[in-house]
Structure formats: C-alpha cells, structure tokens
Amino acid sequence: MRSRPNLTSFERFQLLIRKQSLYSDQDGILENLLRSMGTEEIVHIEQKEGGTQLKLIMDFESNGQAMFKPMRFPREQETLPNHFYFTDFERHNAEIAAFHLDRVLGFKRAPPVTGRLLNISSEIYPLAEGQLLHTFFVSPAGNICFHGKCSYYCDTSHAICGNPDTLEGSFAAFLPPKEAAARKVWRHPWRRSYHKRRKAQWEVDGDYCDLIRSTPPYDRGRRLLDVVDMAILDFLMGNMDRHHYETFKMFGNDTFLIHLDHGRAFGRSKHDEISILAPLYQCCIVRKTTLEKLINFHNGPERLSDALKKSLAQDPLNPILWEPHFRAIDRRTNIILKTVRTCIQQRKDTPNASGESVDEVIIDDGF
Numbered sequence: 001m002r003s004r005p006n007l008t009s010f011e012r013f014q015l016l017i018r019k020q021s022l023y024s025d026q027d028g029i030l031e032n033l034l035r036s037m038g039t040e041e042i043v044h045i046e047q048k049e050g051g052t053q054l055k056l057i058m059d060f061e062s063n064g065q066a067m068f069k070p071m072r073f074p075r076e077q078e079t080l081p082n083h084f085y086f087t088d089f090e091r092h093n094a095e096i097a098a099f100h101l102d103r104v105l106g107f108k109r110a111p112p113v114t115g116r117l118l119n120i121s122s123e124i125y126p127l128a129e130g131q132l133l134h135t136f137f138v139s140p141a142g143n144i145c146f147h148g149k150c151s152y153y154c155d156t157s158h159a160i161c162g163n164p165d166t167l168e169g170s171f172a173a174f175l176p177p178k179e180a181a182a183r184k185v186w187r188h189p190w191r192r193s194y195h196k197r198r199k200a201q202w203e204v205d206g207d208y209c210d211l212i213r214s215t216p217p218y219d220r221g222r223r224l225l226d227v228v229d230m231a232i233l234d235f236l237m238g239n240m241d242r243h244h245y246e247t248f249k250m251f252g253n254d255t256f257l258i259h260l261d262h263g264r265a266f267g268r269s270k271h272d273e274i275s276i277l278a279p280l281y282q283c284c285i286v287r288k289t290t291l292e293k294l295i296n297f298h299n300g301p302e303r304l305s306d307a308l309k310k311s312l313a314q315d316p317l318n319p320i321l322w323e324p325h326f327r328a329i330d331r332r333t334n335i336i337l338k339t340v341r342t343c344i345q346q347r348k349d350t351p352n353a354s355g356e357s358v359d360e361v362i363i364d365d366g367f
C-alpha cells in the first residue's frame with residue numbers, strides 16, 4: 001500500500017484495525033500515534049458520560065481523540081485493604097502499563113495508551129465547559145483541583161489535584177466511532193458478582209466451564225481461547241474488574257476481544273489473585289502461541305518483567321510501575337505455567353484418558 005501522508009496517525013490507526021488485532025508493528029504507525037497523543041495541542045475537552053469515575057474525552061488539533069484518565073495517587077499507593085475490586089480507585093499508570101503488557105505478550109488487543117504531563121491552568125481549565133468547569137477550585141495547599149461529575153469519587157474530597165498545576169494522566173487512542181465500526185458488548189462469563197456478600201456461579205460451580213463451552217459463541221472458534229488469553233493478561237496485572245468485553249461487529253464472532261479498561265490493574269503487588277485464572281483452570285485450555293510466549297519469558301534470558309520494563313521506558317512518564325509489580329509479573333508467569341502443568345496431569349489421570357492429554361490442553365488454533 002502506498003503511504004498517504006494526508007492521513008493523521010489517528011486515522012491510520014483506525015483504518016488499519018484488522019480482524020486479528022487492533023494494530024500491527026508496521027511503519028511506525030503506533031509510535032506516531034503515541035507521539036501525537038503525547039504532544040499535540042488539546043483543542044476540546046468533554047467529560048465522558050457514564051462509567052463510574054471521571055474520564056475526559058480529549059480532542060487534538062489534528063482531530064484525533066483520546067480517553068484521558070487522571071493520576072490520583074503516587075505509584076506506590078496500592079488498593080486500600082478494605083476496598084473491593086469494584087470500589088478501587090482507577091490508576092492512570094495501570095492503563096499505560098496494561099497497554100504495554102498486552103503488546104509485549106503479542107496480543108495487540110488493547111488501544112494504544114501514552115502517559116502525558118498536563119498543565120491544568122493552561123491545558124484543561126481554559127477548555128472546560130459546563131458541569132466540569134464548575135468543579136475547579138484551589139486546595140488549601142494552593143494546588144489547582146477539579147472533580148467533574150460522575151457516579152463515584154467525583155466530589156471535593158476525591159478531587160484531582162495538580163502540583164501546583166501540573167497533572168499526569170493516561171491518554172488512550174479512541175476506537176473508531178460507532179458509525180464506522182460498531183462494537184458488540186458481551187457479558188463476561190467469569191464476571192464477578194460486584195456485590196460485597198454474593199458470589200458468582202463460577203465461584204461455586206466446579207463444572208462451570210462445561211456449561212460455557214457448550215454455549216455459543218464459546219462452543220467454537222477462538223472465543224474461549226481469547227477469554228483464557230484475557231484471563232492470563234488480567235492475572236499478570238491483578239485486574240479483577242473484567243465485567244464486560246467488546247468485539248467489533250463487522251468481524252463477526254471469529255475476532256479478537258478488545259482489551260479495554262485496565263484502570264484497576266496493578267493494585268496489589270504482593271498478592272496473586274488466583275481466581276482471575278478461573279477460565280484457565282476450569283476449562284484447562286490455553287492457546288499454544290500464548291503458552292510458548294510465557295515459556296520463552298520463563299526460560300530467559302529476557303524475562304517478561306524485563307521486556308515490559310524496556311517497553312515502558314519509551315513512555316514520557318517513565319517509570320510507570322512501582323518496582324514490586326515487576327517481580328509480581330515474573331512470579332505470576334510461573335504460577336500460570338504451573339497451572340497448565342496441573343491441567344495436563346489431571347487429563348492424564350482421568351480414567352478414559354486418550355493419551356493426547358497435552359493436545360487437549362494446549363490448543364494450536366493458528367493464531
């Protein structure tokens with residue numbers, strides 16, 4: 001294809017989305033997009049409607065758009081001990097790190113995200129309108145703050161404050177508008193209960209996967225393997241907040257799951273939440289290429305944490321992750337590999353084992 005210099009990096013990204021992945025490595029398109037989001041002048045700001053915490057839709061001079069999530073806490077602050085996954089604050093650095101982790105694992109299913117340092121006084125306040133504009137104030141410490149309007153954490157005691165007016169945030173490239181590429185929203189089969197006392201069916205039913213694997217679209221094609229890929233990604237970063245997922249309608253059912261919304265990942269570096277792997281250990285299947293990636297990182301010399309760190313070093317806000325999270329990622333890689341080994345052993349131990357136990361667990365579906 002001939003290069004078309006009149007397209008912006010945002011348009012290029014959107015036009016090149018394929019059935020198999022959100023982007024490819026070719027021609028520096030990704031690098032240009034990340035650079036545009038990190039440097040272009042912002043010309044319009046609007047609050048994103050819906051959702052629980054404050055998000056802003058940022059328009060750039062070139063007409064591109066990004067979803068902005070602000071920094072609330074320093075990198076070392078983790079999920080509060082008495083918070084559930086659904087009351088946890090969102091972390092802008094988790095959005096950045098999740099994009100890089102998804103890319104390093106070769107999935108390319110998360111929209112590109114860059115970090116950026118903003119000046120609230122010159123880049124946000126002059127563009128704020130309506131309800132957002134009315135939430136700006138100067139804190140007792142003399143910092144510029146705002147809180148916007150949303151259904152959680154949008155009040156004076158949860159304000160987003162600059163230092164005194166600089167603010168870090170994450171910018172995620174916008175997917176094409178609904179008119180160009182409509183998306184289907186799916187309820188995640190291993191969705192948590194989002195209730196402080198209730199459990200979901202998959203948490204109490206040992207045969208839950210039998211139900212799912214016989215239910216369309218999980219009964220054929222790549223879908224269940226993609227759910228397991230997503231569980232592996234989520235387990236590595238401790239993301240328990242996967243209630244829904246989306247796909248592009250135009251690609252039908254035989255397409256990747258878009259990895260969206262990672263603001264609650266990387267919240268507990270000392271804790272490995274095994275239940276995130278439920279799709280893996282309940283179904284006992286994993287995509288061959290995904291497993292090979294993990295084995296290669298496990299064998300070295302480059303560990304997954306090294307690859308991630310190298311990738312994150314390109315972000316303007318580097319360092320993105322607190323150091324204990326890197327150790328957690330390598331520790332969790334081992335846990336995933338152990339889980340797969342246990343699956344194979346279980347298959348071998350079943351009375352009517354076919355002798356092909358490995359092929360029943362490790363699926364080569366060509367992706």
Ligand SMILES: Nc1ncnc2c1ncn2[C@@H]1O[C@H](COP(=O)(O)OP(=O)(O)OP(=O)(O)O)[C@@H](O)[C@H]1O
Binds near residue numbers: 174260262
């Ligand atoms: N990069 C993007 N481009 C277009 N739409 C997006 C993008 N990222 C997210 N969205 C849409 O906005 C919705 C909210 O985004 P996100 O889930 O990140 O925020 P949230 O505050 O965690 O929302 P919720 O509370 O609903 O989970 C998503 O479900 C998705 O439909």
Ligand SMILES: [Mn+2]
Binds near residue numbers: 241261
């Ligand atoms: Mn969310």
